[in-house]
Amino acid sequence: MDTLSSLADGFAIALTWQNILLALLGCFLGTIMGALPGLGPSNGVAILIPLAFTLGLGATPSLILLTSVYYGAMYGGRISSILLNIPGDEPAMMTCLDGHPMALKGMAGQALSLSGLASFVGSFFATWGLIFLAPQLVKIALLFGPAEYFALFALAFMTLGGVSSTNQAKSAFAAALGLGLAMIGVDTQTGVPRFTFGEVHLYDGIDFLVAIVGLFALSEVFIFLEHRHGSASTNRKVEIGRLSPPMSMIKQTTPTMLRSTVLGFIAGVLPGAGASLGSFISYSFEKRLVDPQSKTFGKGDPRGVAAPEAGNNAAAGGALVPMLALGVPGSGTTAVLLAVLLSLNITPGPLLFTQNPDVVWGLIAALFIANFMLLAMNIPMVGLFTRVLMVPPRILMPIVAMVSFVGIYGISGSSFDLLVMVGFGVMGWILRKFDVPLVPIILGTLLGNAMESNLRRAITIDNGNWFTLIDSPLAITLWVIAIIGFILPLIFGRKVKSQMSQRRDEEGSIKD
Amino acid sequence: MSDRIFGIVGLVLALGYAYAATQIEESFLSDAVGPKAFPLIIAAILGLASIAIILKPDASPDWPSVGRLVEVLAATVVLILYAELLPVTGFVIATALASAYLTWRLGSKPLATLITGIGTSLGIYVIFHLVLGLSLARGPLGI
Numbered sequence: 001m002d003t004l005s006s007l008a009d010g011f012a013i014a015l016t017w018q019n020i021l022l023a024l025l026g027c028f029l030g031t032i033m034g035a036l037p038g039l040g041p042s043n044g045v046a047i048l049i050p051l052a053f054t055l056g057l058g059a060t061p062s063l064i065l066l067t068s069v070y071y072g073a074m075y076g077g078r079i080s081s082i083l084l085n086i087p088g089d090e091p092a093m094m095t096c097l098d099g100h101p102m103a104l105k106g107m108a109g110q111a112l113s114l115s116g117l118a119s120f121v122g123s124f125f126a127t128w129g130l131i132f133l134a135p136q137l138v139k140i141a142l143l144f145g146p147a148e149y150f151a152l153f154a155l156a157f158m159t160l161g162g163v164s165s166t167n168q169a170k171s172a173f174a175a176a177l178g179l180g181l182a183m184i185g186v187d188t189q190t191g192v193p194r195f196t197f198g199e200v201h202l203y204d205g206i207d208f209l210v211a212i213v214g215l216f217a218l219s220e221v222f223i224f225l226e227h228r229h230g231s232a233s234t235n236r237k238v239e240i241g242r243l244s245p246p247m248s249m250i251k252q253t254t255p256t257m258l259r260s261t262v263l264g265f266i267a268g269v270l271p272g273a274g275a276s277l278g279s280f281i282s283y284s285f286e287k288r289l290v291d292p293q294s295k296t297f298g299k300g301d302p303r304g305v306a307a308p309e310a311g312n313n314a315a316a317g318g319a320l321v322p323m324l325a326l327g328v329p330g331s332g333t334t335a336v337l338l339a340v341l342l343s344l345n346i347t348p349g350p351l352l353f354t355q356n357p358d359v360v361w362g363l364i365a366a367l368f369i370a371n372f373m374l375l376a377m378n379i380p381m382v383g384l385f386t387r388v389l390m391v392p393p394r395i396l397m398p399i400v401a402m403v404s405f406v407g408i409y410g411i412s413g414s415s416f417d418l419l420v421m422v423g424f425g426v427m428g429w430i431l432r433k434f435d436v437p438l439v440p441i442i443l444g445t446l447l448g449n450a451m452e453s454n455l456r457r458a459i460t461i462d463n464g465n466w467f468t469l470i471d472s473p474l475a476i477t478l479w480v481i482a483i484i485g486f487i488l489p490l491i492f493g494r495k496v497k498s499q500m501s502q503r504r505d506e507e508g509s510i511k512d
Numbered sequence: 513m514s515d516r517i518f519g520i521v522g523l524v525l526a527l528g529y530a531y532a533a534t535q536i537e538e539s540f541l542s543d544a545v546g547p548k549a550f551p552l553i554i555a556a557i558l559g560l561a562s563i564a565i566i567l568k569p570d571a572s573p574d575w576p577s578v579g580r581l582v583e584v585l586a587a588t589v590v591l592i593l594y595a596e597l598l599p600v601t602g603f604v605i606a607t608a609l610a611s612a613y614l615t616w617r618l619g620s621k622p623l624a625t626l627i628t629g630i631g632t633s634l635g636i637y638v639i640f641h642l643v644l645g646l647s648l649a650r651g652p653l654g655i
Contacts, residue, residue: 054647167570176555195532222588228619395632399632409648410648
């Protein structure tokens with residue numbers, strides 16, 4: 001009952017006019033960003049972070065705005081999948097398979113509203129899952145000492161490549177690169193400058209917001225320039241048709257939605273899985289269960305639309321569990337959300353629940369509110385968002401680039417940071433060409449310093465004994481999971497990825 | 513082949529990083545681990561990952577033609593110039609020029625380029641500065 005009364009307090013915090021307005025704005029912008037190919041949840045949130053800051057929003061309002069964008073993008077991705085057969089963001093990839101065939105049969109409106117409903121079911125129940133699972137995880141995390149935390153960070157990095165990674169060497173490379181960047185600046189424990197090469201601007205270290213916006217948003221602009229992909233994905237008016245699915249269709253897909261929600265939520269909580277995998281697993285499981293001979297799946301089966309959408313939205317909620325409870329995100333967008341918390345001087349992790357309960361419960365309440373808003377926006381108003389798809393990238397991309405600059409300049413007011421951001425943009429473009437995942441880089445720059453200080457604290461407490469790192473059963477367990485998580489993709493990775501990659505393009509590096 | 517070159521660059525980076533780590537001056541007030549150990553571990557991982565990439569390269573990515581490469585390079589130069597000129601010319605002028613360049617290169621016609629450039633700049637100025645009160649770079653014209 002404790003949980004429910006905390007949740008009630010959360011609603012008291014979230015239900016102010018300002019917060020409701022921010023949630024509404026976030027949901028709206030998020031849906032647009034999700035729908036537009038080229039802007040996904042992680043770069044959408046990344047662009048808006050500097051904004052939330054420079055507006056001087058407090059911790060809870062900023063988080064409400066940005067998680068609404070996150071949830072909104074998860075809803076929005078399906079729109080272009082269904083109408084154009086182009087996934088609006090990576091998790092919506094699987095929705096193309098049955099969503100577009102449905103649209104071709106003249107059932108676009110039904111596909112859109114059904115998938116909106118599935119998204120709602122997925123994220124609604126996942127938010128309940130978050131409420132009940134996160135406090136349990138906190139209880140475990142309170143037992144962690146510095147050595148266990150170091151092992152946990154290692155686990156996060158080693159599993160981040162995910163089950164879908166084909167090249168673990170590249171994930172490791174990216175993680176090391178990110179950690180290496182985090183080391184730049186004055187060492188917090190001894191006060192000596194490291195890797196600054198005498199440049200005063202670097203003494204404070206590289207601001208991870210600059211890195212995030214550069215890697216995620218600017219590199220996208222470069223990709224578009226490279227392909228000179230300037231015209232809109234659609235010029236024709238898409239026939240939407242009837243907007244409400246018949247009762248029989250809802251009845252038929254209800255078990256699908258519930259099954260997929262559970263699967264997606266689990267995929268979201270597990271490290272290194274994230275929403276893309278959530279929708280993939282839900283779709284494949286559903287197909288194997290109800291249509292093993294592929295008679296209807298892939299040809300516009302409503303269950304094939306409901307499954308991935310419930311799955312990816314449930315995974316989005318699930319991914320918040322480790323981020324809030326442990327301070328260790330398992331996906332790209334939650335890594336970006338972690339950056340928000342860190343910049344607001346809030347350390348996520350077990351203490352967050354005791355020290356800033358208002359932030360946690362306010363956020364969770366806001367997620368519920370956002371969910372209902374999204375349901376309302378995504379079914380009756382879906383026509384509005386389909387029109388957004390007609391904005392050509394040649395207008396959109398300059399806006400994305402300029403808003404990125406405005407945000408970063410607004411925080412620091414220095415040209416130096418802008419130059420670093422351009423550098424990160426170019427680096428992001430090159431790394432994406434090489435299929436090096438960008439998320440471990442971000443996570444490295446975010447967690448590098450915490451990881452190092454836990455390492456040093458653990459060893460200093462034990463008088464310089466390095467074996468203290470594997471001294472407790474908890475730490476050993478974490479290391480074992482980390483090693484299994486690193487090796488498993490070497491065995492299964494190619495198979496899963498080749499199935500997933502039928503629909504993947506260069507967005508693969510920014511996955512969620 | 514591309515991956516091999518990438519791996520070699522990574523290896524050089526790792527060696528350079530390790531060298532720079534050994535150059536960190538230790539303060540006499542150090543803890544048991546010191547400021548060098550973790551960077552050296554990172555350099556080792558970076559190096560090992562690079563070696564693995566060299567030994568087992570992926571298929572080459574689709575490199576753009578020279579023309580498209582120049583395109584990306586030119587955009588980089590424009591954005592660097594933008595960063596440098598922002599405090600000099602002020603937000604509105606610099607942004608109009610930069611976004612006009614980008615939309616032109618993405619295939620806008622001359623008139624559309626002009627409108628998009630000015631529109632983006634003024635739009636951001638109005639929303640972010642006048643409505644939201646963000647401080648943007650001020651130029652000689654006061655905007």
